[in-house]
Amino acid sequence: MNAPLYRIPGTPAASAPAEAPATTPAAPAVAAAARSVAEVLAESQVEQVLAELDRDLIGLAPVKARIRDIAALLVIDKLRANLGLVSQAPPLHMSFTGNPGTGKTTVAMRMAEILHRLGYVRKGHLVAVTRDDLVGQYIGHTAPKTKEVLKKAMGGVLFIDEAYYLYRPENERDYGQEAIEILLQVMENQRDDLVVILAGYKDRMDTFFQSNPGLSSRIAHHLDFPDYGAGELMQIGRQMLAQQAYRFGEGAEDAFARYLERRIAQPHFANARSVRNALDRARLRQASRLFADRARQLTADDLSTIAAADILASRVFGGEGALA
16 A cells, blocks of 8 residues: 555654564563453543543533543444454544533543543644644645644644634635645544544534535544533632632622623623633732732631622623723
């Protein structure tokens, strides 16, 4: 078979193992290959990653269920291989669709770890890029940019956010199509060493796949990330504060619930990302409030408490000149 047109330089190619010198001691006996799901899970510790996904991400029940399904497929594929049942490696390229702040990048990182622990990628790292990292500004610029990114991602997962921006048919001088063509060949020819996850808004991704059937045919798993409900966003807020050793003071949680109700209805709401931004601004207000009282002896409780006033000062409540 001919070598693929786009074999990324520096990536492994099949080669015969070197002959061991005569003085090499005999290798220890290899443990019998796993024959049960429990044995594969014990060896790979994949369940630990799934448990972290459940613990660290609020909500996303359908996404978590699909990740578990994919993990189950990979475990069973390992058991089939151990019994000599010949089959192609399962297709693993994916599409993550949903609004900003719904956990797509976080889930992609966990997916990379699962794939690595089960031996489907060598390194298990995640390389996250956008169009600007792949597409050049002039003739001859796109191919080396794209190949360099692919080389960095080999052995792991390449996460392309807002992937639909690669395709701009209205601009005949755009070079995004060149990046797509290189990507297509690598997704096919080096799928045993790279998993690609394309991400973005669902409606735009649907249009993108319709315009690029070659890409669509290589995507095995489509995961749709739902928006968070108000209760889930509150849980996310509490979790974010706890991770930084903060907490809501008296009345602050109720104020934040009111904030979320108003902010969700406004344009450009970005789910967990907007929650994080809101809490960062509340911390700024808390710091300014404490800074103004310079003579006061501050306690650990003072320094770790977000007051209701720190939330209500947001311009979401109509405060002129306040931080959102």
